[in-house]
Amino acid sequence: MTISDIAKELGITPSTVSRALSNSTRVNEKTRLKVQLVAQRMGYHPNVMASSLRKGTSGTIGMIVPRINRHFFSNVICGVERIVNPAGFNLLIYQSDEQHDKEVLGLQTFLKNRVAGIIISLASDTDDYSHLQQLSGMGVPLVQFDRVKDDLQGAKIVNDNFNGAYLGVKHLIKSGYKRIAHLAGALHLNVYNERLNGYLAALKEIGMGYDDRMIVTNVITRDAGADAITKVIDAGADAVFCAGDYSALGAMLEIKKRGLIIPDNIGVLGFANEPFAEIMSPALTSVEQNAFEIGNRAAQAIIQMIEKKDATINTEEVVPVRLIVRESTIKNNCLTF
């Protein structure tokens, strides 16, 4: 079922059929309707391979995320889809599994597929960026989100990590906590680095010195959170700002296990507002990231670059975050059931 079949059926040429189907002004209204009718009747589906081969670009946008099954990323994907599909693009999705090698593999697949643009959040593993550097030279638009490398060409959409951390820690201070620890992530990633800076800024502002023993890095998982919390408690912490909700979860479970009360003995603040944060008891105070909005903006950015055929811009959008105060940081009030 091709354009030529329709052409034969109607006794016209493939070119007019093509133009009729793409609503070109160069074809008579009557024949346009006839063509579209016949196409419908014959169950014609245009062959996008042929089309994009001829046009030199596909209507596909490639997206690489570290983990598809992480709440934040799957919601960013939703946000991207919501914009990209109505605009006539479709999404090819790859998972890097936090591995640089897989990231490169995915990128190569995208290039083979002549994607119109690439949206990516870097694998934690990635510290060589040559696979991404080549893109702007090839004219392939790149949008980075969340985990970004600053000096790469293209648009960047990031959370306001600094402010989220800053606001959260200020809130801890206001709640009366005196010795606030930080379970940080991998500091070569902008997101965790900025959160650390927000934490330090909040402490500095009130003249609270900081203590090396109060900061543990590379704490991202639940298990790591459980391990790290004991260290900072031993160092005298009465509150902890965790750079992610999973480490906060691990910390909370460990704290409970030790018979300490959250938030009375120890306050816990997370980041990401994973779905379970609300459900836990005590409910976890956390910084909410607007994943859907980030997805929307990333999609808009890539579409704009594609349409302007400009892969060399260099913009950064910071998406605001929101502190969601729950039970885990409000002292003198045992809300545990």
Next chain:
Amino acid sequence: MTISDIAKELGITPSTVSRALSNSTRVNEKTRLKVQLVAQRMGYHPNVMASSLRKGTSGTIGMIVPRINRHFFSNVICGVERIVNPAGFNLLIYQSDEQHDKEVLGLQTFLKNRVAGIIISLASDTDDYSHLQQLSGMGVPLVQFDRVKDDLQGAKIVNDNFNGAYLGVKHLIKSGYKRIAHLAGALHLNVYNERLNGYLAALKEIGMGYDDRMIVTNVITRDAGADAITKVIDAGADAVFCAGDYSALGAMLEIKKRGLIIPDNIGVLGFANEPFAEIMSPALTSVEQNAFEIGNRAAQAIIQMIEKKDATINTEEVVPVRLIVRESTIKNNCLTF
């Protein structure tokens, strides 16, 4: 950067280059190496549009899920990716948002893209299957998973919903609950229908009659769960089997709000083992579905159909589920913190 560029560079023809790159036996070992070296050096990326146009099929598999950000579905996607990528395919993902119309739209996009096969879990909205019926005639392999329509051609991979429900309710009975209610889903979907049947079978087995007021249907969301639980409590329920964890969550929160104790006054059993089930207090007993395994099997099935070029098989695989017993169903033992 095309095959012809490489050919010119080496003074040979595009055809030999093509054969060299695809490791054909019809080309000399030496030239093969030379070609691959030059390809590497020149940064050649094959154009899959051209290739699939010529070959008549793309190396892309289309996948439609109701919601990408649901734990179960995103994990199935992971499972599919893990098999499909090493096999040289890539995944085009669509979200139906539980809407029939979007499902059709996604399917059409897939057909335009000449996908090699389609993996789908039906939108709850879908009760007309003509868009899927046409596929086998067109030679496009179809694999359904989780939410399936029986009389469609293709492979089906489903959870053992009946057994999961049956085992769960048996467990409730063994725990000493006497009047077990069921918050069911939308019964036109196989998954919820089978869970209902498992529930009924367990009751019947011990001669426990069932009561219409004990079964509320179309309860899938958290809010619906909260609403429905009051009805069945009023009808005298001392335990509830929820067809999904979200309704179970809603129910639990409502039960707590009413000052009743889980599991002592009321037992709660969920289905899906969402990540929060483990974390809640009391922790929610739930039936775990092996999403990753389902993804693996779906991927294997579609690849097999693609390779055999047979879209007309009609198989069903049932993937076992596992009851995970936690605090919410173990009486006389207040484990709430």
Next chain:
DNA sequence: TACAAAAATACAAACGTTTGCATTAATTCA
């Protein structure tokens, strides 16, 4: 009616591969 202008359609090449068939080069065997 004739002629220019505009509108509609046709023609043909191109996008980058793949692949059956034809050709040339290399090898084997008598």
Next chain:
DNA sequence: TGAATTAATGCAAACGTTTGTATTTTTGTA
């Protein structure tokens, strides 16, 4: 050494579109 066989390469068409240019048809105007 030369014919027969095999291995390696070349040629050219095809996949289904799109699109610049050419041609035909229609329309408007003098």
